[in-house]
Amino acid sequence: MRAIVFLLILMILLPIWFVFTTSFTSEVAYLRDGVQIIPKEFSLKAYEMVFEKPLFLRSIGNSLFVTIVGSVLSLVATALMAYPLSKTFLPGRRWIMFVTYMSGLFNGGVIPTWLVVKWTGLYNSLWSLIIALMIMPWLIVLLRNFFLSVPREIEEAGMIDGCGVFQAFVKIVIPMSLPALATTFMYYSLFRWNEWFNALVFIQDRELWPLQVFLRDVLLMGSVSGGGTGTDTSQGIPNETYKMAMVVLSTIPVLIMYPFVQKFFIKGLTMGGVKQ
Amino acid sequence: MDHRSLSGEKKKNVFRRFADALVKYWPYYLMMLFPAVIIIIYKIVPLYGLQIAFKEYYPRIGIEDSEWVGFAHFKKFFTGSDFLRVFANTLYLNFLKILFGFPAPILLALAFNAVSGKIFQRTTQIISYIPQFLSWVIVYGFMYMLFNYNYGALNLLLEGMGLEKVPFLASEKWIVPMLIFSYVWKNIGWGSIVYFAALGNINTDYYEAAEIDGASKWSKLIYITLPLLLPIMTLMFLIQIGTLLYGDFEQNLIFMGMNSLLRKRGEILETYMYNLGIGNQQYSFATAVGIFQSVFGATLVIISNFLTKRLNGYSIW
Numbered sequence: 003m004r005a006i007v008f009l010l011i012l013m014i015l016l017p018i019w020f021v022f023t024t025s026f027t028s029e030v031a032y033l034r035d036g037v038q039i040i041p042k043e044f045s046l047k048a049y050e051m052v053f054e055k056p057l058f059l060r061s062i063g064n065s066l067f068v069t070i071v072g073s074v075l076s077l078v079a080t081a082l083m084a085y086p087l088s089k090t091f092l093p094g095r096r097w098i099m100f101v102t103y104m105s106g107l108f109n110g111g112v113i114p115t116w117l118v119v120k121w122t123g124l125y126n127s128l129w130s131l132i133i134a135l136m137i138m139p140w141l142i143v144l145l146r147n148f149f150l151s152v153p154r155e156i157e158e159a160g161m162i163d164g165c166g167v168f169q170a171f172v173k174i175v176i177p178m179s180l181p182a183l184a185t186t187f188m189y190y191s192l193f194r195w196n197e198w199f200n201a202l203v204f205i206q207d208r209e210l211w212p213l214q215v216f217l218r219d220v221l222l223m224g225s226v227s228g229g230g231t232g233t234d235t236s237q238g239i240p241n242e243t244y245k246m247a248m249v250v251l252s253t254i255p256v257l258i259m260y261p262f263v264q265k266f267f268i269k270g271l272t273m274g275g276v277k278q
Numbered sequence: 279m280d281h282r283s284l285s286g287e288k289k290k291n292v293f294r295r296f297a298d299a300l301v302k303y304w305p306y307y308l309m310m311l312f313p314a315v316i317i318i319i320y321k322i323v324p325l326y327g328l329q330i331a332f333k334e335y336y337p338r339i340g341i342e343d344s345e346w347v348g349f350a351h352f353k354k355f356f357t358g359s360d361f362l363r364v365f366a367n368t369l370y371l372n373f374l375k376i377l378f379g380f381p382a383p384i385l386l387a388l389a390f391n392a393v394s395g396k397i398f399q400r401t402t403q404i405i406s407y408i409p410q411f412l413s414w415v416i417v418y419g420f421m422y423m424l425f426n427y428n429y430g431a432l433n434l435l436l437e438g439m440g441l442e443k444v445p446f447l448a449s450e451k452w453i454v455p456m457l458i459f460s461y462v463w464k465n466i467g468w469g470s471i472v473y474f475a476a477l478g479n480i481n482t483d484y485y486e487a488a489e490i491d492g493a494s495k496w497s498k499l500i501y502i503t504l505p506l507l508l509p510i511m512t513l514m515f516l517i518q519i520g521t522l523l524y525g526d527f528e529q530n531l532i533f534m535g536m537n538s539l540l541r542k543r544g545e546i547l548e549t550y551m552y553n554l555g556i557g558n559q560q561y562s563f564a565t566a567v568g569i570f571q572s573v574f575g576a577t578l579v580i581i582s583n584f585l586t587k588r589l590n591g592y593s594i595w
Contacts, residue, residue, distance in 0.1 A: 003389060003392045003393045004393055004394070006389050007389050007390065007393050007402050010386060010389065010402075010406070010466075011402045011405050014405060014406055014408065014409060014463065014466075014467065015405060016424070017420035018420055020420075020423040020424065021423050024423060032429060033428075033429070036428070036429035036430070036433075036434045037423055037430060037431045037434060078312075079313040079316060080313065082310060082312060083309075083310055083314070083317075085306075086306035087310075089303075092299075092303055093295065093296070093299040093303070094296070098310070098314075101317075101322075102317060105317055105321035105322055106321075107576060107579070108325070108572055109324060109325070110321075110323075110324025110326075111324070111328075111551070111568035111569075111571075111572065112551060112552060112564075113327070113551075113555045113556070113561050113564055113568065114324035114325070114327030114330070115327075116556070117324070117327050117330075117341075118319065118323050119320075122319065133316065134320045136313075137313060137317055137321070142313075166305065167305035167306060168309075171309075195413075196411075196413035196416075197413075198413060198528065199528050199552075203556055214413050214415045214416075217415050217416070217419070218418075218532060221415065221419055221422065221532075222535040222536055242429065245422075246419065246423065249419035249420070252416055253412060253416055260411060263411075264404060264407055264411075267407075268471060
């Protein structure tokens with residue numbers, strides 16, 4: 003059994019390992035030998051080149067901006083919506099809940115959303131990604147279900163002590179809900195870091211491209227010619243290894259965060275039922 | 279008092295009740311204001327834009343003034359030569375994804391469950407979830423290292439064995455296997471979580487009783503484990519059936535790249551919509567395709583949810 007599991011894990015790790023080793027190989031050696039399990043000629047040239055690319059650095063900055071600012075705003079908006087909806091005495095909450103949920107299930111789709119983005123003047127701005135994609139309705143449902151489980155007595159005790167609704171929310175409910183809030187935040191930030199399709203539609207300028215869009219461009223430009231035509235090989239200018247260095251650099255933030263976030267994601271799986 | 283004034287009275291009551299609620303609970307409503315505005319503008323207002331599917335929309339004229347054309351775009355889509363190809367591709371890909379992607383996590387969970395050594399189990403599990411956290415662009419980068427024509431690992435292996443190289447990522451014949459493989463690669467670990475959790479919930483008494491009766495490993499698997507996994511298996515299966523009309527948009531888009539040859543087998547409803555709408559600026563037509571997908575897709579989701587409820591007493595919503 004161990005052997006089977008080991009082999010399966012190897013299948014998952016192998017492509018990641020190959021990308022990693024290739025990014026540290028000199029272009030000449032790569033073009034001569036192809037993918038190697040252990041790099042034959044160690045080289046950092048690809049990374050040097052990547053860091054000389056201003057567009058790449060910009061795209062990292064863009065992605066970080068959208069991920070951090072966007073996820074914070076997403077979390078705030080989601081919590082502000084989810085908390086009142088968890089109040090069973092609030093008139094109209096069923097109706098609001100229904101509309102919110104349905105807005106996730108049926109939406110205008112790519113083009114009508116894009117038209118609204120243009121109409122609100124966000125086209126070709128990073129704010130289009132932050133604002134138009136701010137809310138995932140199913141996370142409102144998830145967080146609301148969590149808020150429902152916060153004991154009412156504690157809140158009421160706080161209110162008797164003179165807390166208003168806002169104070170009770172900030173001082174009592176939020177500290178009690180940190181794991182759920184963290185889970186929600188993680189979902190948003192992972193979605194935002196990995197998202198690229200909307201960026202492709204909403205953003206035109208290369209300088210505003212998020213990392214994933216930039217990476218896609220680099221990867222696909224090479225594969226048009228079937229994966230390296232052999233141009234520039236004589237000069238040893240990294241092309242293939244350069245791409246792989248970018249893949250590595252784009253993966254690293256996820257891998258660094260990964261051990262911390264995976265727990266929260268598994269929690270999310272059980273918190274709000276099954277969601278893909 | 280005639281009927282009209284009665285209903286007027288009622289209406290007043292509704293408003294009155296709403297006003298009262300607003301006075302009494304205003305902080306709660308105030309809280310919802312910001313997210314509600316965002317939802318209305320970016321999730322509900324776009325629904326208004328859906329009407330362009332029934333119009334001949336030109337950005338210069340605007341939505342209002344564009345001419346109504348009824349179901350012309352739908353007719354064009356259904357009778358056009360692309361419909362069968364794109365529709366069939368979407369269904370075929372999802373069918374294969376279920377065929378391979380559905381049992382794979384179950385098998386992995388069974389393997390994890392059977393493996394000895396807590397540390398080994400935990401480590402391998404955590405590694406298996408990694409691909410789920412990566413974007414399709416990055417996954418494509420990984421697949422590129424395995425499958426590219428000139429220097430990819432698999433082609434080097436084929437060459438080493440004296441076989442002919444295969445352009446896995448650039449041939450019409452191989453696009454579907456590539457999509458399926460990368461799909462399973464990305465989802466197998468994450469998908470195994472629910473099954474692994476279900477396996478952990480099985481009472482060990484069952485196995486002990488079976489062992490006393492002299493049951494073999496296989497009969498334990500077939501007569502105890504699988505029947506007990508059946509509810510969660512049906513649930514996951516139905517969820518997948520529900521999304522039969524939705525493809526992995528980003529996956530297909532990146533794997534097809536700019537290679538128009540691959541469109542023949544790799545084009546799904548979403549990419550078709552994108553290429554026509556954003557690429558060719560056929561906004562109305564692409565929106566019509568989107569409506570078709572939403573209506574049929576949502577119907578499937580609702581049916582599958584209904585069935586889940588009937589079978590398991592568990593609803594997705």
